[in-house]
Amino acid sequence: MTFTSKSIALPTGVTLSYVEQGDPNGVPVILLHGVTDSWRSFELVLPYLPPRIHAFALSQRGHGDTDRPMTGYGFRDFAADVAAFMDTLQLHTAVVLGHSMGSGVAQRFALAYPERLSGVVLVGSFATLPTNPVVREFWDTVVSTLRDPIEPRLVREFQQSTLARPVPAAFFETVVNESLKVPARVWRATFTTFLQEDWAGELRKITAPTLIVWGDQDVFCPRGDQDLLVTAIADSRLRIYPNAGHAPHWEEPERFANEVITFIAWLAASSGRREPQSCWA
Numbered sequence: 200m201t202f203t204s205k206s207i208a209l210p211t212g213v214t215l216s217y218v219e220q221g222d223p224n225g226v227p228v229i230l231l232h233g234v235t236d237s238w239r240s241f242e243l244v245l246p247y248l249p250p251r252i253h254a255f256a257l258s259q260r261g262h263g264d265t266d267r268p269m270t271g272y273g274f275r276d277f278a279a280d281v282a283a284f285m286d287t288l289q290l291h292t293a294v295v296l297g298h299s300m301g302s303g304v305a306q307r308f309a310l311a312y313p314e315r316l317s318g319v320v321l322v323g324s325f326a327t328l329p330t331n332p333v334v335r336e337f338w339d340t341v342v343s344t345l346r347d348p349i350e351p352r353l354v355r356e357f358q359q360s361t362l363a364r365p366v367p368a369a370f371f372e373t374v375v376n377e378s379l380k381v382p383a384r385v386w387r388a389t390f391t392t393f394l395q396e397d398w399a400g401e402l403r404k405i406t407a408p409t410l411i412v413w414g415d416q417d418v419f420c421p422r423g424d425q426d427l428l429v430t431a432i433a434d435s436r437l438r439i440y441p442n443a444g445h446a447p448h449w450e451e452p453e454r455f456a457n458e459v460i461t462f463i464a465w466l467a468a469s470s471g472r473r474e475p476q477s478c479w480a
Contacts (some may be wrong), residue, residue, distance in 0.1 A: 200246045203409045204238070204264065209283040211276075216264040217284075220245060221326045225253035226317070226463050227293035231301030233323070233361075233446070234254075234389050235354070235378040236265025240298060243370060244448050247456030252463060253451060255293075259283065259304070261385035263377055272388035274307040274396050282312050294463060296320035298448060299419070300389065303328070303396075309405045310398065316407040318466045320459060323445045324411060325362075325420045326427035327399040333395050333419050345383040354378045363416035363444035370449070402431035408469075409435035410462045412455065414443025 203220045218238050228248075229449030232240035238256035248254050259263040259277055265298040281304065285293060294317050302324035309319050328334055331429055341353065358374050409432045413425045429437045437460060440447040 200242075202242070202245070204258075205301075206264070207284065207287055209269075209280055209281045209287060209413065211280050212269065213260045213266045213280055215257060215260070215266070215280065215284060217255055218245075219253075219255050220250075221253040222250045223253060225251045226462070227255065227285075227290045228459070229284070229293050229295050230256040231259060231277075231281070231295065231300030231304050232262065233267065234393075235262065235302055235357075235381045235386065236298075236374065237265075237377040237380070239263070239373050239377050240446075241448070242373065243367070243452035245402060247453050248453040249456075249460065252460070255288075256282070257281070259301070260280065261389070262381055264380070265456050266387060267382060268385075270388075272385065273392050274303050275311065277304040278308040278311055281308050282315065285315060291315070292317045292325050294318040294320065294466070296459065297323070297324070297444065298322040299324070300393075303393075305402055306402070306405065309407055309409075310401055313404075313406060318462065319407050319409040320412065320462065321409060321428065322412045322448055322455075323414070323417055324424070324428060326402065326424040326431070327397050328393040329395065329397045331393075331419070334390070338390050338394060342386050345381045349379060349381075349383055350464045351375065351379060360418060361445040362420070362450065363414060363442055364450045366449045374449075398429070399431075402428065403433070405432045406434065408462075408466060410439045410458065411435055412440065412447055412458060413437065414440045414445065414447040414450070415443060417445045419445045 237258040243258045295305045302321040
């Protein structure tokens with residue numbers, strides 16, 4: 200499947216790269232990638248999404264072919280870009296789907312702009328980052344001293360560590376090449392954010408229906424975080440993918456797409472209501 204990327208100038212000062220597919224009258228879904236990735240993180244998923252889902256896969260600031268400002272890599276900055284993107288395209292509400300760093304953006308967006316959400320999907324997500332030992336170790340041993348040009352070997356090892364099972368070789372090369380676009384200062388800025396920003400105490404304020412997807416071989420986000428998320432977010436459900444790693448949408452894209460399709464169908468059927476999680480299919 201061939202994708203054509205677009206760009207849009209946002210009032211936040213960033214010109215953002217994205218791809219769009221689906222019926223303009225369909226359900227808007229905004230897809231947010233993880234750190235050093237880009238909209239191409241969703242290349243394997245997009246072909247499985249039907250036209251009734253109006254999908255927008257974004258490359259967030261500093262990533263892919265989007266602008267790389269010198270500052271502004273906090274989760275609030277990323278969330279403000281999402282709100283500005285929706286404003287510019289006149290999207291009143293949307294389902295916001297985020298993977299890894301993107302899941303943090305989705306959480307922050309849900310707290311700051313609850314009226315703009317019809318649902319949330321968190322993939323390879325966390326309840327708190329500053330105390331995450333894997334993130335802390337990666338910062339201490341790699342990112343804190345990272346300089347340009349970044350070695351392809353390092354990027355390849357980093358992306359490989361997110362996987363529990365093989366993905367198509369061509370896709371993996373795309374992921375590596377997209378990560379190599381990200382300058383060292385953006386790596387450092389985003390990981391600094393990871394270790395400084397914490398809103399675990401606010402998670403209970405998220406009221407939007409939330410689907411949480413987690414691979415049980417995820418070395419970055421532990422099971423305990425998933426339990427905290429599903430406990431704190433009242434209208435949420437956890438889907439566990441056996442033998443999947445930190446990026447289950449890469450390893451099982453068709454299953455993941457079907458999960459999202461089912462969730463969105465449920466949202467449409469229960470529009471205007473907030474069902475308890477026991478009512479989820």
